[in-house]
Amino acid sequence: MTKAAVIGLGTMGPGICATLARAGMTVTAYDVSADQRAKMPELAKQADGVLAALGVAERTKAPITVADSLAAACAGAGLVIETVPEKLDIKQAVFKEIDAAVATTCIIASNTSGIPITKLQDGNLAPGRVVGMHWSNPAHVIPMIEVIAGNQTDKATVTWMVDTIKGLGLLPVVVEKDVPGFVENRVLYAIMRECVDLVEKGVISAEGMDACVSWGIGYKLSVIGPMALLDMAGLDIYQAVGSYLNKDLCNRADVASYVTGRTGQNKLGMKTGGGIYSYTPEQIPQLRASRAKKLVAVRKALES
Ligand SMILES: NC(=O)c1ccc[n+]([C@@H]2O[C@H](COP(=O)([O-])OP(=O)(O)OC[C@H]3O[C@@H](n4cnc5c(N)ncnc54)[C@H](O)[C@@H]3O)[C@@H](O)[C@H]2O)c1
Numbered sequence: 245m246t247k248a249a250v251i252g253l254g255t256m257g258p259g260i261c262a263t264l265a266r267a268g269m270t271v272t273a274y275d276v277s278a279d280q281r282a283k284m285p286e287l288a289k290q291a292d293g294v295l296a297a298l299g300v301a302e303r304t305k306a307p308i309t310v311a312d313s314l315a316a317a318c319a320g321a322g323l324v325i326e327t328v329p330e331k332l333d334i335k336q337a338v339f340k341e342i343d344a345a346v347a348t349t350c351i352i353a354s355n356t357s358g359i360p361i362t363k364l365q366d367g368n369l370a371p372g373r374v375v376g377m378h379w380s381n382p383a384h385v386i387p388m389i390e391v392i393a394g395n396q397t398d399k400a401t402v403t404w405m406v407d408t409i410k411g412l413g414l415l416p417v418v419v420e421k422d423v424p425g426f427v428e429n430r431v432l433y434a435i436m437r438e439c440v441d442l443v444e445k446g447v448i449s450a451e452g453m454d455a456c457v458s459w460g461i462g463y464k465l466s467v468i469g470p471m472a473l474l475d476m477a478g479l480d481i482y483q484a485v486g487s488y489l490n491k492d493l494c495n496r497a498d499v500a501s502y503v504t505g506r507t508g509q510n511k512l513g514m515k516t517g518g519g520i521y522s523y524t525p526e527q528i529p530q531l532r533a534s535r536a537k538k539l540v541a542v543r544k545a546l547e548s
Contacts, residue, residue, distance in 0.1 A: 246408070249273070249321040251314060251338060252328035253280040256355055258287035259383030260325060261308050266295050267412045268303030273310050274317035276328075281310050291384040297540050298385070300413065314338070318345035323408070325377060327355040335364060343369050351401060353377035358425035361394030372398035375405050376419070378426055385539045390426050392419045431470075441494035444502040450520050466546060 246269050250261050253275035265271045265288070275281050288308050296302070311317035318324055324346060328338050335356065342352055348370040354361065355378060365374035376392030391405050402418065409416035419426045425433060439453050448456065465473070474482055506512075506519055513519030514528055523531070 246270075246322040247272070247320055248323040248325065249311075249317045250325045250327065251275075251317065251342065252326060252355075253277075253284045253287075253310075254327070254329070255381060256327045256379060256383050258284055259291045259381075259385075260327060260355070260379055262288045262291035262295060263300075263384050263412060263414075265305055265308050266292060266300055266302055268305065269323075270306050271308045272317040272319075272321070273308055274312075274314050276314075281312070284308070284310050291382075294382075294536050294540065295384055297537075298543060314341050315345040318342055318350075321346055321350055323351045323353065325353045325355060327379075330357055330359065332359055332363060335359065336367075339364055339368065339374075348373070351375065351404060353405065355379055358429050360422045360424060361392050361397065362422050363394075365394045365396050371396035373401050375401050376422075376426065377405060377409075378428065380428065382536065382539070385536065385543065387413075387543065388415045388417055388428075390419050390428055391416050392422055392426055394422050437496070437500075438494050440500045440502050441496070444500050466542065 248264050248269045248271050250257050250264070250271060250273045253261075253273055257273060257275065257280075261271050261273050261284070273281075273284055275284070285308070324342050326335065326338055326342065328334050335354065339352070339354075346352070350373065352368070352374045354364050354374070354376055356364065356376060357378065361374060361376045365371035368374050371394070374394060375397050376390065376394070378390035378392065380386035380388060389409050391402060391409065393399075393402050406416040406418065417427075423430070435457075439457065442448055443450050443453050468476060510516055511519050514523055514531070517523055517525070
């Protein structure tokens with residue numbers, strides 16, 4: 245039974261802790277923010293409730309310990325998962341602290357959304373044990389986890405991580421090359437760029453876009469992956485459509501003013517009460533709960 249430490253308890257950390265703990269790992273958690281440390285037990289409890297609704301078996305679950313220093317959280321860990329903000333300098337500083345706090349046999353995993361693992365393992369005492377473990381949000385609901393090796397990652401580390409994820413009852417997907425954004429986010433950001441561009445140009449409303457994508461390709465892709473979909477539609481059709489449509493798709497390298505205009509006014513989305521849509525404080529927990537319920541139902545249907 246591995247002792248795991250989770251560093252960073254923001255959006256992703258509590259769901260990761262709950263998933264590991266329910267699967268029988270001893271979990272210690274740490275965040276530099278006392279506020280986040282205080283919120284952690286309730287957030288982990290909520291995530292555990294969703295795991296129970298998903299029917300995830302509860303093995304010998306030990307309580308999650310919230311430590312008051314990174315070194316205390318990491319002491320004796322066989323696995324440390326870093327899930328601090330997506331900024332290279334913060335991650336590199338946290339990696340140094342973790343390196344100093346654990347044995348060289350401890351696996352150090354990063355939940356980075358796309359910073360190449362090679363950049364995070366540089367300078368590590370044992371770079372071969374550093375690996376990408378990219379969970380999807382919400383971490384306790386989405387079963388797929390990308391596993392990414394940096395240039396110096398040992399093959400044995402990748403194998404260990406794949407086996408560990410399988411042991412959690414989840415689905416590891418190995419990304420063969422350490423490219424920025426890995427695979428899931430490259431695909432997601434290609435979709436997002438086109439969606440934002442079409443809404444910005446007035447081709448469709450934001451509401452229309454959400455309905456079109458969720459009930460069209462979104463619904464379909466959750467059952468038939470893109471490569472299988474190509475075969476289903478016919479490669480000749482893809483070639484015919486792609487030959488005129490690909491050159492018309494958005495390929496801008498910067499971020500559209502539709503987004504930067506809002507971030508400049510602190511309209512960041514649900515966390516500030518509004519972004520593209522507006523949210524009252526009462527709506528936010530209701531929305532989270534109803535989305536979690538639907539995701540649970542869809543996952544159960546897909547697994548059946
Ligand atoms: N939010 C998502 O949808 C999502 C999905 C997959 C992966 N990720 C990745 O997971 C990581 C975390 O993302 P998030 O959305 O949870 O971020 P977040 O900002 O919600 O949480 C990060 C937490 O790290 C803490 N932190 C900052 N510096 C720290 C330090 N030195 N030591 C300990 N804790 C520290 C912060 O206080 C904060 O609570 C990022 O790399 C992100 O790209 C995010």
